[in-house]
Amino acid sequence: MTAYSIWLLEYAYTESCPMGTLVYGKHNEGSAKVPFGYVLIKGPDTTILVDCGYDNRAHGEVLGRKSGARRWYPPRAVLAECGLKPEHVDHVVITHAHYDHMGGMRFFTNATFYLQEAELSEWISTISLPRSFDWLMSATDPADVMYAAELAAEKRLVLVRGDLEDFVPGLDLRLAADSHTAGSQYCVVRNDGLHNSKDAYVCAGDLVYVHENLHGGTPEDPKYIPIGYAMGSQRNLLLASEAMMQIVAKDYKRILAVHEEKMFSLYPSTTTKTGLRIAEIALRNGQSSLVA
Template sequence: LEYSRSPAHPVSGVYYGAHNQGTMNLPFAYILIKTGGSVVLVDVGHDASDFGGQIANSIGVTGWTSPDIVLGECGVRPQDVTHVILTHAHFDHIGGLKFFPNAKIYIQKKELESWMWILAKGRRFRSLQAGLNPADILYLTQANIEGRLELVEGERENLLPGIHLYPAFDTHTAGSQYVVVQNGEGDDKIVLSGDVVYT
């Protein structure tokens, strides 16, 4: 579900070796899955009203639309979301968590630990924080206190029926993960790669 876009994104930022190939319209999106009685989001976008919005503006991201509107077009309210799977902790994947107060949150333990380590390093290592809104990491700690955070360690088969999590460590981020969704028959598989592979 597209919630924002980068209308003049460099092609080289998406396709390896495509230097000086112009720009493209790059959608910013999250994925909605309805399965059984569960409403699942893979990633949650960013919040245009906080530092994530400042990051987005600085890289040319425009047209932010609230989850109320985006999900409403699918007949879902943000408070109906029961599970959030985060592929990684960059602002455009994690920053909208506050819009989903009833959701259980799943992120790789290695992802959270790596960002906490980077944040603890101070100003000299600020360049390592690119793409991160530190407030998003604080939100995860609050979700943990509330019992809504689960740190995944590696593979997790059948998080929910037909939804599997797999690590993609040391790729786009230190603790990235991707999601595989199987249909009821188990034959078809959809891979939701986050930013490990742009699709």
């Protein structure tokens, strides 16, 4: 039984991400094309998005331009390629509060959002720091943090404390504290519905930028190498990598990394009329392919 269809949807990309950002220590190895994306998970009655992109206006536009983002499309255009509208999304998991994962919240007017309590409180603390700490804000839009607090007051934001099993059936949230950010979380899809799943995927947020973070370039003798852009502990990033790899029985291809260009060659994929790509990770019975 395959409970959910899963797609990775590209909504923009940059052609100039420094390798040293993607993989710690690759300081003199040039730059790479890096997609920006989110993961769409669709069951018979429920539509879930893991992360939601950003809004290419105001400070979101400034941060996108700094990243070299190109061909940005809003969720309405990206989801239209899947026959969906933003209003159809029931649940949005925010893995962490960086602008390119969280800044699109306003587009999803019917969704309930899930963010770690430690993530929100730490960013409220961080936006209060003196200007000399601005590096910590290099990928965070203060307006997104404030909007998350507004959603909390509207009872549309679930502030998760630690791990949360079955927030919808078969989907779990796991906290990776003090790693990429203070309260990064990843989302596990147990696609056979079993607790000891043999068909699990992990939506990794930015705990992994590229699969090289999981194998160090030698999948046959894997060595974890952290991402090059962490607000927290590199050691905790490696421990989170190990925890995620245990969930997928060490099959790194099941770690869904939205910034990994290779996702579109590891899985069947297509380029839509926007010039952006869709990777088809899993299809439930009766769901027709988006890439055939």
